[in-house]
Amino acid sequence: MSEEKIFRVGERSSVPIAPTQFEVGKFTKARHPEPYTFDVNLTAEAGKMQSKTGTVSVNIPGFSPVVLYCDEQPPVGEDTAPPPLAFFAAGIGFCLMTHLTDILTARKIQVDSLKLEQRIKFRTNLGHMREHGYMTDGGCDLVETHVIIESPESQERIMDLLSEAEGGCMAHYALRNPIPWSTRLVYNGKEVVNRSGN
Numbered sequence: 001m002s003e004e005k006i007f008r009v010g011e012r013s014s015v016p017i018a019p020t021q022f023e024v025g026k027f028t029k030a031r032h033p034e035p036y037t038f039d040v041n042l043t044a045e046a047g048k049m050q051s052k053t054g055t056v057s058v059n060i061p062g063f064s065p066v067v068l069y070c071d072e073q074p075p076v077g078e079d080t081a082p083p084p085l086a087f088f089a090a091g092i093g094f095c096l097m098t099h100l101t102d103i104l105t106a107r108k109i110q111v112d113s114l115k116l117e118q119r120i121k122f123r124t125n126l127g128h129m130r131e132h133g134y135m136t137d138g139g140c141d142l143v144e145t146h147v148i149i150e151s152p153e154s155q156e157r158i159m160d161l162l163s164e165a166e167g168g169c170m171a172h173y174a175l176r177n178p179i180p181w182s183t184r185l186v187y188n189g190k191e192v193v194n195r196s197g198n
Helices: 084-106 155-168 170-174
Strands: 010-012 040-046 054-060 065-069 111-122 136-150 181-187 188-195
Touching: 065 084, 084 111, 084 136, 084 155, 084 170, 136 155
Parallel strands: none
Antiparallel strands: 010 065, 040 054, 054 065, 111 136, 181 188
């Protein structure tokens, strides 16, 4: 009898997210023509080897917090959960698909089949350069998205659907535009690094 391998991705959390370094913002309904603004918050903790557990919460009412599990492959990890970049890549693709399906439903566009295929090219010297004295360095060189639609609608209408979805997709916006960022390091209860840019 072979041992069944359990691969954990996530589950709904029974408790709300509780960060210590910022307050979870309250969602407020927008008034026309202002856009809705909302936050996606994460608290994460390192475990054994490369295992990590995080709770993700969207501050819009009706969204449950979700506990996600993350790991890496052997020998650094135990391959018990997806790696971080799998969640990153899936988030980009799923966000665009959410906007495509929302818009085609709202605009009553008939689509018989909607598929998305995506390739993201990453680079890192992790695992082969540190032993030679280099600092760890990484980057992202390409996000390639293929939207595959079967529909009796006109080509122009489907092209407009994609354009509107790309324009509305917050993940694609973050990929295509410089956005403000900040990183803080709290070491033994004291802030020792606080940097930002855009």
